Amino acid sequence: MTNTIFVRQLKTMLTWLGIRNFTIGKRQIFQILLSLVVIMTVNASRCDADDESCVQEITDRPIIVVGSGLAGLSASIEAYNAGANVVLVEKEPRVGGNSAKATSGINGAASKYQKNAEIDDSVGTFKKDTLSSGDGLCVESLVDLLANNSASAIDWVSSFGVELSNIVFMGGHSQQRTHREPARPDGKPSPVGFNIVSALRKHAESLVGDKFAIKTGTKVERVITTKAGEDIVASGVQVSDSDGNREELIGTIVLATGGYGNDHTDSSLLQEFKPEVANLPTTNGPFATGEGVKMGRAIGAQLMHMDKVQIHPTGFIEVTDPNSASKFLAPEALRGSGGILLNSEGKRFTNELGRRDDVTAAIFAQKTTLKGVDNSPSVAYMLLNEDMCDKFGQPNLGFYKFKKLVRPVESLKDLAEEMGADVETLKETLSNYGKDADPFGKKVIPYTFNADSDKLWVAVITPAIHYTMGGLSINTQANIMADGSNRPIKGLYGAGEVTAGVHGGNRLGGNSLLECVVFGRIAGKSAATYTQDTLASARELDEPTE
Ligand SMILES: Cc1cc2nc3c(=O)[nH]c(=O)nc-3n(C[C@H](O)[C@H](O)[C@H](O)COP(=O)(O)OP(=O)(O)OC[C@H]3O[C@@H](n4cnc5c(N)ncnc54)[C@H](O)[C@@H]3O)c2cc1C
Numbered sequence: 001m002t003n004t005i006f007v008r009q010l011k012t013m014l015t016w017l018g019i020r021n022f023t024i025g026k027r028q029i030f031q032i033l034l035s036l037v038v039i040m041t042v043n044a045s046r047c048d049a050d051d052e053s054c055v056q057e058i059t060d061r062p063i064i065v066v067g068s069g070l071a072g073l074s075a076s077i078e079a080y081n082a083g084a085n086v087v088l089v090e091k092e093p094r095v096g097g098n099s100a101k102a103t104s105g106i107n108g109a110a111s112k113y114q115k116n117a118e119i120d121d122s123v124g125t126f127k128k129d130t131l132s133s134g135d136g137l138c139v140e141s142l143v144d145l146l147a148n149n150s151a152s153a154i155d156w157v158s159s160f161g162v163e164l165s166n167i168v169f170m171g172g173h174s175q176q177r178t179h180r181e182p183a184r185p186d187g188k189p190s191p192v193g194f195n196i197v198s199a200l201r202k203h204a205e206s207l208v209g210d211k212f213a214i215k216t217g218t219k220v221e222r223v224i225t226t227k228a229g230e231d232i233v234a235s236g237v238q239v240s241d242s243d244g245n246r247e248e249l250i251g252t253i254v255l256a257t258g259g260y261g262n263d264h265t266d267s268s269l270l271q272e273f274k275p276e277v278a279n280l281p282t283t284n285g286p287f288a289t290g291e292g293v294k295m296g297r298a299i300g301a302q303l304m305h306m307d308k309v310q311i312h313p314t315g316f317i318e319v320t321d322p323n324s325a326s327k328f329l330a331p332e333a334l335r336g337s338g339g340i341l342l343n344s345e346g347k348r349f350t351n352e353l354g355r356r357d358d359v360t361a362a363i364f365a366q367k368t369t370l371k372g373v374d375n376s377p378s379v380a381y382m383l384l385n386e387d388m389c390d391k392f393g394q395p396n397l398g399f400y401k402f403k404k405l406v407r408p409v410e411s412l413k414d415l416a417e418e419m420g421a422d423v424e425t426l427k428e429t430l431s432n433y434g435k436d437a438d439p440f441g442k443k444v445i446p447y448t449f450n451a452d453s454d455k456l457w458v459a460v461i462t463p464a465i466h467y468t469m470g471g472l473s474i475n476t477q478a479n480i481m482a483d484g485s486n487r488p489i490k491g492l493y494g495a496g497e498v499t500a501g502v503h504g505g506n507r508l509g510g511n512s513l514l515e516c517v518v519f520g521r522i523a524g525k526s527a528a529t530y531t532q533d534t535l536a537s538a539r540e541l542d543e544p545t546e
Contacts, residue, residue, distance in 0.1 A: 061535065062087045062213075062251040063527045064237055066220045066292065069097030070193075070513055071496025072256035073200040074520025075527070076212070079254070082528035085211045087249060088204065089239060091219035092287055095201050097258050098497070099516060101285065102193025103331040103396070104170060105180035106517070107510035108154035109147060113165045113179055121175040123147045130511060133172045133355060134504020137305060141476050142502045146511070146518050153517040154179055160199035164192075166393070168336040169444050170509035171353045178510035180333065183393040191396065193513065217242045220291070223253060223492065225299045232300050232482050234492035252491045252527045252534075255480065256520065259468035259497035260290025261309070262326075269293060273306040273470065281377070282465040283315055283329040292498035296472045301492070302483040304500035306470035310507055313341075313359035314382065315464030316405040322373050327464045328405060330382060331392075332356075332509045334459075338388035338446040340433060341461075342381045344368040346421030347429055349380075351440040357506050360463045370460070371420060377462040381419055383409075383430075385454040387447040400459070409456035427451045467507055471500035478523035491534075493527045495519035 063079040065072045068090035076088045088095075108114070109126035127147040131138050158164055164179035181190040208214060224236040236250035260269040261284035269290040270278040282288075297303055314335070315327030335341075335352040341359070343349050343366040350362035369376035384406075389397050400406040409415045412430075416423035434448035449456075472494050473481040479488035480499075496516045503511060 060085055061531055062249070063254060063524070063531060064089060064220075064249050064251045065254045065256060065524075066237065067097060067256035067258060067496070067498070068095035068201075068214070068216070069256060069258055069496060070099035070197060070200070070516035071258075071498075071520040071523075072097075072254070073099075073197065073204055074517050075254045075256055075493075075495055075524035076204055077200065077207075078521045078524030079528045080207055080212055080524075082525050084528040084531055086207075086213070087251065088212075088214045089218050089220055089237075089249075090214070090216045091291075093217050095204075095214070095216065096194070096197045098261075098285055098288060099513065100194045100197040101283070101329070102196075102513055103191055103329060104333040104336070105166075105168065105178035105192050105510050106154065106157065106164065106196070106513035107170075107173075107177050107508070108150040108164075108179055108514065109175075109177055111151045111154040111164075111177075111179065113154065113167060114177065116165070117167055117176075119167060119176050121177050123150070125174055126150060126177060129173050130502075130508055131504075133506050133508045135506055137308070137504030139501035139504075142474070142519075145476060145522070146502055146515060149518045149521075150514055153514055153521075156521070157196055157199075157517060160196075160203055162196050162199050168333050168391075169353060169446075170332050170336050171359065172355045172508050173510075178333065178336065180393075183395050187395050189395040189399055190393070196513065215239075220257075220295070221246075223295050223299050224248060224250075225489075228490070230485065231487060231490050233490040234299065252531045253493065254478075254523045254527050255292040255296065255472065255492070255494045255498050256496045256516075256523070257290075257292030257498045258288050259284070259471065260288060260293060261465045261468050262286055262288040263290045265289050267294065269306065269468075269470075270309065270465070274309045277309055277311060277465060280311065280463065280465050281315055281325050281327045283312060283327050284465065290468070292494070293471050296480060296492075296494070296498075299489070299492075300482050301489060302473040302481045304470060304473045305505065306500075308469035308500075308503075308505050309465060310356060310467040310469060311360045311463045312466030313356055313363055313380075313463050314461040315466075316400065316403075317370070317377070317379060317460040317462050319404060319460075322370055323375060323377065327462070328400070328403065329464075329466070330400075330405070330459055330461050334382065334384065334388075334392055337384070337391035339382045339384045342383060342419065342421075342426070342429065344420045346416055346419055346423075346426035348433070348440065351438070351442040353442055353444060354440070355506060356466075356509065363461075363463055371418075379460050379462050381415075382459045382461050383449075384457045385447065385449055389457060391446060401457075406457050406459045409458050412451065412456075415456070415458060430454075467512060468497060469500060469503045469505065469507055471498050473501060474499045474519070476522075477526040478519050479526060491530060493523040493530075495523040
């Protein structure tokens with residue numbers, strides 16, 4: 001490697017460290033030595049001597065997006081659109097994360113689909129609902145971004161070919177604003193999260209080439225940092241593949257690693273911050289172990305709201321394995337389409353479309369358990385008629401029927417017996433539903449029941465860990481904040497469930513997919529701008545001086 005190349009790398013590295021003033025003091029000497037170590041490590045692991053392409057790799061620093069759920073995909077695509085090189089790193093063999101499991105929908109206020117359906121919604125109402133759901137803990141500037149960009153997020157997602165014209169009510173919303181795909185004419189299910197992820201994944205795959213790479217089966221183990229004065233500067237990550245081979249990637253980082261809703265590792269964040277719920281079942285995939293939060297904490301990032309864990313009221317109970325630790329989610333859209341919840345007496349006990357934490361607390365308070373099951377979890381019975389099934393989408397329901405999670409009710413007598421209820425009480429509950437003002441304050445009753453003639457469907461549900469509101473603190477550029485200094489960590493961005501602040505103490509259904517798109521896009525653009533600015537400074541320094 002020639003001296004010129006070496007000096008250029010050193011200057012670039014110094015710039016990345018935030019050092020533009022070359023007055024040499026003890027601290028600068030230390031920083032230069034540190035830079036040399038990083039350069040030598042990079043070159044030793046990745047470059048042959050005199051290899052110009054190696055310099056190219058360093059000076060054309062990529063944006064390293066960690067995690068390929070909706071936040072990571074959105075960040076990658078936007079970073080690429082902003083002219084950056086992108087490496088999307090995913091530890092699982094497949095992209096998608098929990099985003100691909102989402103089944104209810106994505107929120108948008110004053111969207112084109114709402115306008116077409118003549119739904120009178122506004123950004124202000126949406127913001128109010130989100131803040132009120134968050135129990136005063138939401139970071140308002142982030143909620144502003146979420147609400148102001150929600151309609152454009154819906155447009156952006158639909159620009160990849162995802163039709164989001166089926167709009168439903170979800171708990172805690174004052175308007176229909178959760179967008180999902182309509183039932184497909186061919187009768188096949190169209191799960192909204194899977195479809196959105198697939199559309200973005202296909203687009204990302206079409207970009208793969210010199211400037212865009214997707215590395216699956218590659219786990220990020222730690223973030224590499226240096227100090228520049230008061231600042232922490234993130235300059236790359238260490239990754240390992242499934243054979244345990246390690247490599248360092250140098251670049252600007254976007255953490256999009258999702259939450260810790262299934263963290264039962266030795267360093268479990270659930271045990272550390274919310275031990276009382278740690279043993280509940282979960283709807284999350286096995287990858288949701290909070291690695292981004294842990295890596296951030298290890299380099300001095302600020303954590304927020306770590307004890308705020310959302311328990312979804314309705315995880316499906318599988319008759320064959322009622323105590324399983326992993327649950328299929330009974331999507332909130334089932335209740336949004338009209339489904340009601342009953343206790344063992346055959347009575348309703350809550351506003352089914354109340355906030356998730358309220359519905360969960362109400363289920364636990366009923367103390368309804370499964371007859372004949374040892375250590376039965378707290379359960380409730382969800383009832384739907386055909387109109388409600390149609391509204392939810394028969395093809396989507398087909399999966400749950402196939403899995404016997406949603407079963408036909410042979411007769412009210414049989415159902416009452418299964419529940420341990422009196423059949424007349426059950427009939428009365430169905431007949432009275434929606435007749436007068438709702439005793440639990442439910443405002444939206446899409447359909448009522450006819451106890452004598454309705455074909456009914458039942459599902460047994462139990463509360464399950466679903467979402468972790470806690471995570472890394474970010475600013476409005478999606479820059480991850482350092483703990484205790486009110487300064488962003490240079491070169492480190494975050495989006496999606498790994499971050500905290502948007503949802504405060506309790507997330508509104510449909511707001512997570514939206515957060516992934518809005519803040520994923522912001523993180524991608526911010527990371528690209530940071531990279532371009534830093535490289536521009538490096539090039540300035542690289543100009544020959546007189
Ligand atoms: C069953 C279910 C249904 C849901 N339904 C809805 C819904 O209808 N609407 C809604 O708004 N929200 C819903 N949510 C919540 C929402 O889906 C998630 O919160 C959101 O998708 C998280 O997206 P993300 O991109 O932040 O993380 P994820 O989609 O979870 O992606 C994170 C990715 O990072 C990878 N990763 C983690 N650590 C590393 C590492 N060290 N190195 C490399 N890769 C790593 C993971 O493998 C994963 O693929 C649902 C959640 C579940 C579980």
